[in-house]
Amino acid sequence: MLDLGLEVLSKGNNMLRLLGGLWVALKISLLSVGISIALGILLGALMTWKNPVTKAILRVYLEFIRIMPQLVLLFLVYFGTTKAFGWDLTGEMAAIIVFVLWGTAEMSDLVRGALISIPRHQYESSEALGLTREQIYFYIIIPQALRRLIPLSINLITRMIKTTSLILMIGVVEILKVAQQIIEANRMSSPNAAFGIYLTVFILYFIACWPISMIAKHLERKWR
Incomplete structure (x- = not known):
């Protein structure tokens, strides 16, 4: 019979530990998303301004975050700041800072693209109808x-949830870190545990992200 190593999940509280690790990943990603959306809307609106200095600063920030790998940012914030500034950051706090920086950059670019995609004639038609600038934005744009x-x-939310797998590199005990601990603890008694544990991690990530992805597809079809 094919041995998938799934029996490890029934030992002790291994399944509960995996679910707890998933909650850590979801907590970090969803908290980061909430902050990123608020900051991203603000910066995205600023990116549509005609002020060249503001646009240049925000463009540099956006390109820097896009070019820099998230793992390097995690190391820079978690290890670099503790040495350079003497900050006592936990792994979770460092992860939230990095994901907020990344999510804000991505969200601001999405907001900028959404705002500039509105045809110019809609602004002009609204002004011709006598609407104020506030009414134009609130009711039309x-x-x-x-x-x-x-x-x-x-879709950005699902990307951030999946990317939380990187935070194990700075010692955060999320789902992949828990999976590694379970595999190592059962290395002798269940040599095939790695397959079953990582398969379970895949399923848990799928369960967490699939409904969110379906919501996005539903909204795209509805509003097309």
Whole structure:
């Protein structure tokens, strides 16, 4: 009979430990997403301004975050700041800082793209109808931008959840770190435990991300 190593999950509280690790990953990613959305909307709106200094600063920030790998940012924030500034950051706090920096950059670019995608004639037509600038944004521009923005921002959530797998490199006990601990503890008694444990991790990530992905696809079809 094919041995997948799944029997390890029934030993002790291994399954509960994996679920606890998944919760750590979800907590970090969802908290980071919430902060990133708020900051991203603000910076995205600023990126549409005609002020060249503001646009240049935000563009440099965006390109820097895009070019720099998330793992390097994690090392820079977690290990670099403790040495350079004497900060006592936990692994979870460092992860949240990095994911907020990354998520804000991604979200601001999505907001900028959604705002500039609204045809110019809609602004002009609204002004011709006598609407104020605030009314134009509140009743005309923002509802259309949200229809373009929400599916893309939901996809960003799934990307951030999956990328939390990197935080084990700075000692955060999330689901992959727990999986490694279980595999190592059962290395002699269950040599095939790695396959079963990582398969379970894959399924748990799928269960966490699939509904979010389906929501994004549903909204895209509904608003197309």
